[in-house]
Amino acid sequence: MLHIIDHFPIKHETLAKTSIGDTVIFTDNAVYAVKQDDIDQNLARKTFAHINLCVRKADLLLRNISNRELFKGVAVLDDVDYRNVLSEEPAIRSLN
Incomplete structure (x- = not known):
């Protein structure tokens, strides 16, 4: 299932x-939730x-966050990738 989250901080329940x-x-x-300096690496x-x-x-560009600031394993999607993921995933749960 595809989940889209747009708020920060992200609650454990989410x-x-x-x-x-x-x-x-x-x-x-x-996007602030995946910055290396905002969260402990082991916890992440x-x-x-x-x-x-x-x-x-x-969203990274709007907030002046570089790819180097993200912790390992985070995929960065451009607009084409984003549309492809939206069309390929069977169900979407938006958690706003």
Whole structure:
């Protein structure tokens, strides 16, 4: 299942709704959740280990966040990639 999250900070209950193998796209202010300096690396790996984590490139650019600031394993989606993911995933749960 595809989940789209746009708020920050992200509540534990929000991530608890994900399952192994789900894709989660952080948009808008949610991109702050994947910055290396905002979260402990070990905690991040444990928290996000079961999901495919993505962020929108446009949201990173708007907030002046570079790819180097993201922790490992985060996929950066341009507009084409984002539209492709939206069309390929069978179900969407938007958590705003």
